[in-house]
Amino acid sequence: MSTEPIREEYDVVIVGAGPAGLSAARICAGAGLSTVLFDEQASPGGQIYRSICASPHRRDSVLGGDYWRGMALVDALRASGAQYVPNAAVWSLTRGRELGVAAGGGVRLVRARRVILCTGALERPFPVPGWTLPGVMTAGAAQVMLKSSALLPQGRVVLAGCGPLLWLLAWQFLQAGSTIDRILSTTARANRMRALAHLPSFLLSPYLAKGVRLMREVRARVRVIGDVTQLRASGSDKVETVAYRSNGGAEEQMPVDTLLLHQGVVPNVNLAMSAGVEHRWDDDQLCFVPTLGPNGETSVDGVAIAGDGGGIAGAEIAEQRGVLAAIGAVRALSGSAPAGETQARRVIERYARGRRFLDLRYQPAQQFRIPTGDTIVCRCEEVSAEQVMETVRLGCPGPNQMKAFLRCGMGPCQGRLCGLTVTEMIASGRGVAPQAVGYYRVRPPVKPITVAELASLPKSTADVNAVVRI
Numbered sequence: 001m002s003t004e005p006i007r008e009e010y011d012v013v014i015v016g017a018g019p020a021g022l023s024a025a026r027i028c029a030g031a032g033l034s035t036v037l038f039d040e041q042a043s044p045g046g047q048i049y050r051s052i053c054a055s056p057h058r059r060d061s062v063l064g065g066d067y068w069r070g071m072a073l074v075d076a077l078r079a080s081g082a083q084y085v086p087n088a089a090v091w092s093l094t095r096g097r098e099l100g101v102a103a104g105g106g107v108r109l110v111r112a113r114r115v116i117l118c119t120g121a122l123e124r125p126f127p128v129p130g131w132t133l134p135g136v137m138t139a140g141a142a143q144v145m146l147k148s149s150a151l152l153p154q155g156r157v158v159l160a161g162c163g164p165l166l167w168l169l170a171w172q173f174l175q176a177g178s179t180i181d182r183i184l185s186t187t188a189r190a191n192r193m194r195a196l197a198h199l200p201s202f203l204l205s206p207y208l209a210k211g212v213r214l215m216r217e218v219r220a221r222v223r224v225i226g227d228v229t230q231l232r233a234s235g236s237d238k239v240e241t242v243a244y245r246s247n248g249g250a251e252e253q254m255p256v257d258t259l260l261l262h263q264g265v266v267p268n269v270n271l272a273m274s275a276g277v278e279h280r281w282d283d284d285q286l287c288f289v290p291t292l293g294p295n296g297e298t299s300v301d302g303v304a305i306a307g308d309g310g311g312i313a314g315a316e317i318a319e320q321r322g323v324l325a326a327i328g329a330v331r332a333l334s335g336s337a338p339a340g341e342t343q344a345r346r347v348i349e350r351y352a353r354g355r356r357f358l359d360l361r362y363q364p365a366q367q368f369r370i371p372t373g374d375t376i377v378c379r380c381e382e383v384s385a386e387q388v389m390e391t392v393r394l395g396c397p398g399p400n401q402m403k404a405f406l407r408c409g410m411g412p413c414q415g416r417l418c419g420l421t422v423t424e425m426i427a428s429g430r431g432v433a434p435q436a437v438g439y440y441r442v443r444p445p446v447k448p449i450t451v452a453e454l455a456s457l458p459k460s461t462a463d464v465n466a467v468v469r470i
Contacts, residue, residue: 004083006101006108010034012329013099013112015090015271018046019315020307020322021118022073027326028116029082031338036110037077038088038101040447044077045070046120047140048315056150062175063147064168066210066315073319092444093117093275097302102449106456114302114329117272118322121265121308124287124364125421126161127371130233131261132379139169139262152178155257158242160184160231163264163362164211170218182254183224184231184244186263188365195361202354207314229367233259263364267309270414274442275300281435284359285312286369287420288439295328296321304328312359316351320344370424377425378418380411388422392429399423399440412448415440 012028014021017039029035037044045052049070057063077084085103092100097112123140130136139159145151152173157180159170170180202208218224230245233256243253266287269279278299279288289311296304306325307318323344331337371377371385383406391405399415399422402408408422409415415422419440427434 006036006083006085006103006110007034008109009111009113010036011112011333012036012114012116012326013038013097013110014116014118015039015099016046016118016120016307016309017041017044017077017084017086018048018118018120018307019070019073019319020120020309020325021046021116022070022077023319023322024116024118024306024326024329025082025084026073026076026080027323027338027340028329029080031326031330031334033330033333035080036083036085038085038090038099038103040087040089042086044074044084044086046118047144048318049073050144051148055147057147057176062172064172064175067147069315089447089449090271091447091449093271093303093446095276095300100444102447102453105453107449107453108457112302113333115304116296116322116325116329117303117305117309118307118318119268119271119305119309120318121312122268122416123262124264124266124369125417126261126263126364126368127375127377127385127418127421128231128233128261128368129371129373129375130235130239132376133233133235133239134237135235135239135257136233136259136261139166139260140265142258142260143169143172146172146176150176152176153258153260156181156255157258157260158182158184158254158256159260159262160186160228160242160244161262161368162187162364163262164207164358165265166262167211167215167218169260169262170222171214174218174221180222181256183218183222184228184242184246185224185226186228186231186365186368187226187362189227189247191361191363194363195357198354198357198360202357205354205357206316206351207354207358229365231368263368264362265308265312266420267311268416269309269439270416270442270446272298272303272305272309273439274444274446275303277303277305279439281433282311284356284363286363286424288423294324296325297328302332313348313355314351317348320347369421370428371421377421378406378408378411380413380417381407381409383408383418385425388425389429392426396426397430398426398437400438402426403440409440414442414446 011033025037052070088103227247304325306321
């Protein structure tokens with residue numbers, strides 16, 4: 001990996017150093033293109049391979065063998081000659097492929113002939129009563145602490161939600177020596193029949209055997225409550241109890257010190273949307289996904305998307321999507337393409353088997369996506385579900401108009417924690433599809449930057465014009 005200063009222009013700029021970004025950078029640099037990989041984290045790996053270069057765990061002991069696959073990707077990046085810039089937040093992207101980058105205490109504008117966005121996924125919002133209390137976290141946040149610092153929750157721990165990551169995290173905690181008091185599965189019973197038609201395809205999936213083994217080991221050591229239809233956390237200064245209702249029965253309560261919530265992941269679309277990339281609502285994954293060509297091409301010329309930012313599919317497919325996006329960039333800029341396209345498509349086909357089964361089996365239930373009453377929806381601006389629905393009753397047609405009423409989605413997270421919830425709430429209130437409602441209109445800076453950082457831009461006419469356009 002090159003550590004030279006950031007230049008003003010590159011052949012290819014890649015955003016995000018997860019499996020897609022690592023693969024794309026290796027191929028682009030290997031083809032002789034000037035390539036830079038910007039990453040918000042301090043070391044490469046993304047979320048799935050976080051802290052792979054400095055893991056506090058022994059190999060295969062806690063995180064599982066799949067985690068260590070990331071080391072080979074990092075080694076390949078190091079050998080490729082691509083420039084890698086850690087601790088760098090990309091806060092803007094124009095349709096002319098000019099990127100605003102915050103790094104080293106300042107910001108700068110970088111131009112690219114091709115851009116590959118590998119921004120990955122975010123955890124889906126899980127807005128239940130009490131989800132903002134101290135002691136309530138997302139499962140992904142707990143996994144970050146486990147991977148980067150070997151930190152485990154203490155006291156009484158409850159995991160609640162649905163999706164493969166919930167079971168993986170439970171297994172990793174148990175491997176690390178932690179105790180889990182209970183798992184509250186919110187997977188809807190109705191999902192079983194909807195997913196059943198896609199079971200034959202899933203039986204051929206490489207994920208099947210791993211998933212069955214993992215769930216069996218967790219169930220042998222943890223009490224699992226299925227068919228949970230209601231969930232709330234309560235406490236004074238921190239979470240103290242979690243209450244739930246299962247299978248139509250009476251409400252039960254239990255004391256808790258740490259409550260970990262998870263109901264799947266969704267593409268991180270903010271940077272792509274800010275550049276005007278066309279997105280559509282996906283009825284299976286219940287989120288917005290970009291409209292992509294065969295090599296990740298988007299509606300914006302010269303901008304491609306690879307990895308889970310183009311639709312949730314897992315680490316193996318993300319890696320191969322990075323390969324395809326890089327091959328597309330090399331072909332566009334040099335007229336020739338490196339080998340590997342056919343193999344990449346074969347791997348994608350193999351790991352995509354049964355994907356629809358997983359999407360439908362673990363599709364979050366409506367009551368856990370569309371909150372009511374005084375449950376907080378927008379954490380940044382402390383906007384409640386009732387406030388959102390009141391604006392709908394007043395005639396507010398969409399998320400962007402709602403900003404004038406409530407400032408919903410205008411906080412530091414730029415809607416990442418409330419965007420899908422608000423879209424679905426408005427769609428439900430108006431009786432229309434989420435596609436008709438749309439998403440927040442995301443504008444730069446997509447990530448928070450300070451006035452001092454912005455003032456550090458070089459004072460050329462071109463840079464002044466760029467800032468004015470923002």
